[in-house]
Amino acid sequence: MSISYSDRARCILKHCQNLHEEPKLCKRKFVRSTILSTHTSGVTRIFSRTNGPIKDFFECSGELASCGCMHSEQKVIMDLVGSIHNPVFQYLMIISYSPCTQCSNIIIASNMIDCIVYDKITQHDLRGEDRLYQVMPVITVRKLEEIAAGGHRGELCFIKRWSS
Numbered sequence: 001m002s003i004s005y006s007d008r009a010r011c012i013l014k015h016c017q018n019l020h021e022e023p024k025l026c027k028r029k030f031v032r033s034t035i036l037s038t039h040t041s042g043v044t045r046i047f048s049r050t051n052g053p054i055k056d057f058f059e060c061s062g063e064l065a066s067c068g069c070m071h072s073e074q075k076v077i078m079d080l081v082g083s084i085h086n087p088v089f090q091y092l093m094i095i096s097y098s099p100c101t102q103c104s105n106i107i108i109a110s111n112m113i114d115c116i117v118y119d120k121i122t123q124h125d126l127r128g129e130d131r132l133y134q135v136m137p138v139i140t141v142r143k144l145e146e147i148a149a150g151g152h153r154g155e156l157c158f159i160k161r162w163s164s
Helices: 005-016 072-083 101-110 127-133 141-148 153-163
Strands: 032-039 042-050 091-097 113-120 138-140
Touching (some): 005 032
């Protein structure tokens, strides 16, 4: 049984609610990435990680672009690729901020992420978002909320591509 586009959007939005929760491990900014498995019958959360030092004994310096922390997108992709959960399916990634260029490269190179949903834009690196737009659907949480409410029909190509 296939579910409606607005129901599918509401299902994704449930996973967007905790994007900005939990204490910061990085002194600069808190970012969460979540990967969902997408099926015609629904959505399942597979992995969710936050940015921060790669090991507990490493410390964040707080410096812009060189604080020593690993990005949440990189961590969650490593989890996914390391598990090879089901290479037949494509996955949807939800991120609290739009990915930087380096993370976009990793997302694209993984060949496992089919769609991106993000909440806020990363102002200091707009190339990452632009790069993703060239190869996959990218949508903001705000637009997804409009789809869930039954509006914004122009973005349905995102949901259609993701649900097929």
